[in-house]
Amino acid sequence: MKGMMSYDLMETIRNTNEWMGASARAMASYPIWGMAPHPMFKVMSAWGRVTERSFSRMVIKPDWGIKTIVGEDGRDHQVSVETILDKPFGGLIQFKVVDRAPMPRRILLVAPMSGHYATLLRSTVASLLPDADLYITDWHNARDIPVSAGKFDIEDYTLYLVDFMRHLGPDINVIAVCQPAPLTLAATAYLAQEDPAAQPRSLTLIGGPIDPDAAATEVTDFGRRVTMGQLEHMVIQRVGFKYKGVGRMVYPGLMQLASFISMNAETHAKAFSDKITAEAKGDGSEGDRHNVFYDEYLAVMDMTAEFYLSTVERIFKNLEIAKNEFVVDGKHVDLDKITSVAVMTVEGANDDISAPGQCVAALRLCTGLPDTKKAEHLEPGAGHYGIFAGKSWRNNIRPLVLDFIDAQAGTAAPKLKPSEKATLKAV
Template sequence: MRMMATYDLMEAGRITQQWLGAAAQAIGTHPFLTMTPNPAANWLRGWGEVTERTFKRMSLKPEWGILPLKDTDGLERSVETEIVTSRPFGDLLRFVVEGRETPQRKVLLVAPMSGHYATLLRATVTSLLPDVDLYITDWHNARDIPVGAGKFDVEDYTLYLVDFIREVGSEAHVIAVCQPAPLTLAATAYLAQEDPTAQPLSLTLIGGPIDPSAARTEVTDFGDKVDMRQLEKSMIQRVGNRHAGAGREVYPGLMQLTSFVAMNADKHASAFRSQIARAAAGEVTNCDKHNTFYDEYLSVMDMPAEFYLSTVDRIFKKGEIARNAFTVAGKTIDIRQVSNVAIMTIEGEADDITAPGQCIAALTLCSGLPAEKKFSHVEPGAGHYGIFAGSSWRNNIRPLVLTFMSQREESAKEERKRSVSKKRKSPR
């Protein structure tokens, strides 16, 4: 009951702030205060507008809102999502472009389960859509998942990825962004052991903590120093009665958001002061730079407690992936078994979350993979966000990834030709 009361208290605080923002906005626009120029009323209205929007976004799942794609003939084709596979903790979505011939190249984009929704990768999705048949993992907010659905930890996450990769097909390319990189590598190794024909053609790992100890950051220092019992006691709560997942233990999205903001508190405070000033001056638009960024950044979801705790314990503290000692359902996953999947790692030179060295460790772990199937790239000057969105991604990394996929497709064709030729020549 204590944990549920704390969860409800946090939600009540969010609702109160949203209400105060709406009230301030209403007062600031009252005719009595606006009959003559009134800077105080303008500031109150501006503060209320920004505050209401800020706290309202924290409880909403953003829409994908992908703009129509222009075809080669100049026609605009709408983009919709369809659920390919629906599971309690996440769906496999496919982006469908109305009326276009479906590209042969299939790509599965593995989105993080680290506090934000899959829509955080909207820019990545938009940039890839013109060239590929695109799928994405759409993880659910744990507060909406009934307790009867059971647990969901890093092993369950890995098995979800195994099923999703099978569903998309063995001719697909997989891209994992940040948090899911180590577990996507584990899922690929699982397939290499259990179902080799279901392995993807290629695996691109972007800014993922394969070996957190390879390069120190604040995130890895936290993982090393934190006591798991204290972490569980201080961070885990039970979902309140207002939601379908009432009673489920979670790491609440609002607590995660507090941690995100604290990492760059001065920068965020400055951004909001500037936005309030612009709102007071009537210069804010619904899709201005501030709102576009923070509408996504502030939309947070609860994580299953067992997933969060097992990630900290097994990926960061114990380094099970880095030591090639990860187990799923009691079976050790041997990453050295990956031998026929081309792997590329992408890192950002200025990444202060997953520093260079952490992701490229995957190539050393895959000791059974030939050198010609291993590739790596460090993007000069790019931070964590820049390696999957923004100009660094659009201008440099995306073309590199697509070229990597093309080369892998060509080599796969050659491998199949050699295999067929070898079978024909072998004595019967």
């Protein structure tokens, strides 16, 4: 069957590297080598530990790891993660804070389906949870979904978002990070047409390819160079016998991970070289920056072939969102119908995946929305990851997003303090 042997071969290579790492770690750790101390054994043990950990993480879904938050009363409040709506290809998760009254802000985070789990937004969740009741989309690994569950493409994804927004009610504020930005915009327009009362209160789009042609990147260049036939032949495989989704056509997470790493190969090579050196010297630790980052970065999931291919063809090649020509379930989704949902865009000046200009194009497309309900922010010096995690997000972007949300609710006057680092620009 097409692609099944190559899928299992990738898993075999991953498993072999994990085994080699474990073997090197065990062999170099024998006490007898203490009788002939040589740095080679410490390096071998360090290489084994790093290698085993790295390759084992690739098939493990990370835990959220958010146990408590500090409330306004100064006490630690326990946090539980509960699924409130579950569907075959994804669910809706709520972070429930024990003994906390309902918050005036209610936020839905739309996590990317681009090879990583929703836990990629762990730090984003942790930064917003003290100030809002928080929900997030939790997309399932395609390798674990039986073929009998049917297909899942970008139209299905959009309808999932529509269902999630309807379930949460019209006082929800939606924040879409990266890949889902164009489809979240489309879902909002769909509700504006079909069920206006269920529209969210505000929509914040962070670093998403609304108009990929607005600014070229390596990602958009690749999309132009490769035909759909070539792409399907090169990257689409069939899930092997080890998983519940055996036989399902997917874009494997391991292949996506290889693509991610190749974009910054030198940086990743140096990071692992430095980590092995630190471990050999005895300076490594379980919770150091390397482990925290790569435990998440290396944990990848498969996407359905139809979702990946339809994203490339319809979002990047045909520019259906950018041209306002997107169709869902036979209905043209007209972005002009968005007339009451406040829309904000956030971009990073150094973003090499969704370059500045791609996301802010959403404001141009929402012609039915008054300028008073549009806002944009360009974060100086921030790359793609920095606009939703890290210092730029925590210190500059997050406060602006919360102020924008509050302004739409009318619960507080906007507390915007423009500076050289962060400014919110009304269109």
